[in-house]
Amino acid sequence: MKIPVTLKVNGETYDLIIAPYRTLLDVLREEIHLTGSKKGCDAGDCGACTVLLDGKPVNACLVLAATAQDREILTIEGLARNGKLHPLQEAFVREGAVQCGFCTPGILMSLKALLDTNPAPTLEEIKIAMAGNLCRCTGYSKMFKAVESLDRSP
Amino acid sequence: MRFELLQPGSLAQALEMKKDYREGAKILAGGTDLLVLLKDGKLRAQAVMSLGRLSELNFIRSEGERGVAIGALVSHSDVAASRIIQQRCPDLAEACAQVGAAQIQNLGTLGGNLCNASPAADAAPPLLLMDALLTLASARGERRVAIHDFFLGPRRTVLEPDEILKEIFVPQPAGRRGATYLKLGRRKAMEIAIVGVGVAIHLNGSDRIVSECRIAMSSVAPTPLRARRGEAVFTNQEIRDGLIEEAAEVAAEEASPISDVRATRGYRLDMIRVLCRRAAREALARARNHKAEGWR
Ligand SMILES: Cc1cc2nc3c(=O)[nH]c(=O)nc-3n(C[C@H](O)[C@H](O)[C@H](O)COP(=O)(O)OP(=O)(O)OC[C@H]3O[C@@H](n4cnc5c(N)ncnc54)[C@H](O)[C@@H]3O)c2cc1C
Numbered sequence: 001m002k003i004p005v006t007l008k009v010n011g012e013t014y015d016l017i018i019a020p021y022r023t024l025l026d027v028l029r030e031e032i033h034l035t036g037s038k039k040g041c042d043a044g045d046c047g048a049c050t051v052l053l054d055g056k057p058v059n060a061c062l063v064l065a066a067t068a069q070d071r072e073i074l075t076i077e078g079l080a081r082n083g084k085l086h087p088l089q090e091a092f093v094r095e096g097a098v099q100c101g102f103c104t105p106g107i108l109m110s111l112k113a114l115l116d117t118n119p120a121p122t123l124e125e126i127k128i129a130m131a132g133n134l135c136r137c138t139g140y141s142k143m144f145k146a147v148e149s150l151d152r153s154p
Numbered sequence: 155m156r157f158e159l160l161q162p163g164s165l166a167q168a169l170e171m172k173k174d175y176r177e178g179a180k181i182l183a184g185g186t187d188l189l190v191l192l193k194d195g196k197l198r199a200q201a202v203m204s205l206g207r208l209s210e211l212n213f214i215r216s217e218g219e220r221g222v223a224i225g226a227l228v229s230h231s232d233v234a235a236s237r238i239i240q241q242r243c244p245d246l247a248e249a250c251a252q253v254g255a256a257q258i259q260n261l262g263t264l265g266g267n268l269c270n271a272s273p274a275a276d277a278a279p280p281l282l283l284m285d286a287l288l289t290l291a292s293a294r295g296e297r298r299v300a301i302h303d304f305f306l307g308p309r310r311t312v313l314e315p316d317e318i319l320k321e322i323f324v325p326q327p328a329g330r331r332g333a334t335y336l337k338l339g340r341r342k343a344m345e346i347a348i349v350g351v352g353v354a355i356h357l358n359g360s361d362r363i364v365s366e367c368r369i370a371m372s373s374v375a376p377t378p379l380r381a382r383r384g385e386a387v388f389t390n391q392e393i394r395d396g397l398i399e400e401a402a403e404v405a406a407e408e409a410s411p412i413s414d415v416r417a418t419r420g421y422r423l424d425m426i427r428v429l430c431r432r433a434a435r436e437a438l439a440r441a442r443n444h445k446a447e448g449w450r
Pocket residue numbers: 043044045180181182183184185186187188189190205226227252253254255258261262263264265266267268269270274275276277313317318319320344345346347
């Protein structure tokens with residue numbers, strides 16, 4: 001039986017009727033049509049589905065959409081504001097920190113959560129924040145460089 | 155993965171539902187174990203009961219000299235970030251900070267880690283070191299179970315079909331104590347332990363006499379466990395050359411590790427000895443640095 005669920009995503013409210021066993025990732029992608037969050041493993045291992053739930057990074061594939069009711073959900077689509085990319089996104093573009101791009105949305109969400117609480121992280125802190133995100137193209141060093149390039153610019 | 159979703163708004167309501175559904179309703183805390191099992195088809199559920207709305211089970215409360223009470227729904231990241239836990243049970247904070255990675259630590263709960271009863275549960279060794287007490291609640295009432303009696307085997311605990319883990323109570327050990335938890339994986343994060351070892355050392359007055367030692371291990375037997383004979387090697391002993399090595403040797407004899415995809419039995423036994431020695435040295439250093447303080 002389907003149930004009514006209200007989700008707050010990127011500041012917008014969505015009233016949905018969904019099966020209670022659907023994950024937040026599937027509902028974001030298939031009902032709300034926000035396909036920026038990716039499904040790599042569907043099991044918590046790859047981090048491609050990372051979104052912020054009340055400001056904290058979580059695997060959207062391990063959250064039931066119905067249990068995210070009334071919580072603030074931020075996806076990669078909500079990172080840019082008023083048509084302007086988030087400084088992290090700009091740094092990724094500048095440093096060429098994107099290869100195939102499949103892991104990028106999840107990684108940006110993990111890094112956004114890091115910078116929100118720790119604006120000038122060390123390399124070690126950046127690595128810890130990204131430990132739950134796999135990049136199959138293995139372009140990690142340019143991502144680290146991108147974050148570090150942010151620290152130096154005022 | 156298909157099921158009915160129950161979302162009780164209070165513990166009382168949850169216990170009533172659990173009384174009716176019993177095994178029919180699987181409890182969902184952070185979901186980082188349960189949803190993976192359900193998706194894989196390794197587990198089937200008629201209903202899933204989310205505890206997400208039970209904010210009453212999400213607390214860390216100091217009870218002064220007696221100890222610290224932790225609600226079952228506290229996430230690993232909140233345990234690791236808690237000042238109270240960092241001061242009183244640094245090894246528990248260390249263990250929770252090593253579960254998966256940030257995303258898993260934000261979702262996964264302390265209660266879920268214990269109730270899932272994996273031999274590799276990272277939060278178990280520190281809680282075994284502290285003789286933690288678990289409050290199990292049901293519509294029939296509450297009972298307190300020592301963590302030593304909680305695990306029955308892989309994925310099996312003493313929880314009855316109508317019970318919910320409500321609270322984890324960590325008694326405050328007296329005197330000067332140092333403890334640490336070390337985990338060996340093939341990589342630094344996102345890794346289930348090949349071997350995990352926690353050691354706590356208590357000093358009485360002198361920096362050289364160990365009044366008590368405790369050793370707990372994970373991933374080395376069907377359940378996380380204490381190495382009581384290894385501990386006895388230390389008790390009331392003066393630190394001397396070879397003592398730490400001897401205790402590590404005896405602790406490894408108490409383990410019954412298996413060979414699996416992560417490591418062979420022989421490698422695990424070797425690593426128990428190595429981790430045990432390292433953890434004991436660190437615990438001893440911390441105990442020597444510990445200034446007995448009053449807890450508020
Ligand atoms: C990618 C990944 C990496 C991981 N890495 C680690 C790791 O490094 N170390 C580690 O120890 N674990 C690890 N885990 C396992 C898991 O994250 C932890 O065991 C976590 O603490 C489980 O908590 P949860 O709240 O998500 O449990 P859930 O999945 O919600 O529940 C787990 C089990 O406990 C039961 N349960 C939960 N809460 C209660 C309660 N209050 N009362 C009664 N029963 C209850 C559920 O019914 C279920 O059977 C990992 C998991 C994933 C997916």
